[in-house]
Amino acid sequence: MSLVIAVVPVTAFAQNCTIVMCKKTLEAVIIDPGGDINRIIEQLDSMGAKPTKILLTHAHIDHAGGTAALAKQLSLPIIGPHKDDDFWIQALPQQSAMFGFPAVEKFTPTQWLNDGDKVQVGDVELDVIHCPGHTPGHVVFYNKENQFAQVGDVIFNGSIGRTDFPKGNHQQLLESIREKLFPLGDNVEFVCGHGPNSTFGNERLHNPFVSDHRG
Ligand SMILES: [Zn+2]
Ligand SMILES: [Zn+2]
Numbered sequence: 001m002s003l004v005i006a007v008v009p010v011t012a013f014a015q016n017c018t019i020v021m022c023k024k025t026l027e028a029v030i031i032d033p034g035g036d037i038n039r040i041i042e043q044l045d046s047m048g049a050k051p052t053k054i055l056l057t058h059a060h061i062d063h064a065g066g067t068a069a070l071a072k073q074l075s076l077p078i079i080g081p082h083k084d085d086d087f088w089i090q091a092l093p094q095q096s097a098m099f100g101f102p103a104v105e106k107f108t109p110t111q112w113l114n115d116g117d118k119v120q121v122g123d124v125e126l127d128v129i130h131c132p133g134h135t136p137g138h139v140v141f142y143n144k145e146n147q148f149a150q151v152g153d154v155i156f157n158g159s160i161g162r163t164d165f166p167k168g169n170h171q172q173l174l175e176s177i178r179e180k181l182f183p184l185g186d187n188v189e190f191v192c193g194h195g196p197n198s199t200f201g202n203e204r205l206h207n208p209f210v211s212d213h214r215g
Pocket of ligand 2 (some may be wrong): 013015060062063153193194
């Protein structure tokens with residue numbers, strides 16, 4: 001492994017904010033700082049990490065709610081998600097009120113992401129995979145060498161993302177999982193937005209929504 005991965009569950013939704021650090025340079029990215037930013041900063045400090053950017057899989061409040069505050073506090077650029085999630089960023093104040101979260105600020109990402117983009121973490125590169133369905137602008141971060149992915153709310157250990165939100169699309173979500181994620185290989189281990197890690201191989205065998213045995 002050339003990466004060190006640490007998960008900090010944040011917000012009332014226990015969302016898996018994920019720190020991905022290059023072992024050699026100690027440069028790190030923070031994926032989905034939904035809130036509780038002091039705990040994220042404590043984790044970064046305990047790892048000796050040098051944070052360089054914030055990455056977003058999608059703009060639901062539990063994933064993106066702490067973004068503006070953390071970006072300001074650590075002077076970090078905000079990378080992602082895909083532009084099609086802009087309406088969710090604009091709706092962050094309403095999302096916050098609806099779920100009883102602390103007040104959050106909207107923000108404008110420094111850079112939107114597209115399928116096939118690369119994001120540098122020290123000496124390591126993450127591939128960007130656009131996986132719409134849960135939200136239209138959802139992206140996944142993947143590193144082949146480490147057989148690692150951060151899949152946000154696309155797929156979970158034993159479940160898949162909800163699609164009953166505005167612009168959610170169940171068929172599109174199934175295609176994202178089967179045609180874009182599963183081909184990465186059975187051995188790829190993923191951190192998901194909520195709950196324990198799994199591998200694509202395990203989900204192909206056991207996930208009731210997308211396993212190979214279904215249909
Ligand atoms: Zn979500
Ligand atoms: Zn979530």
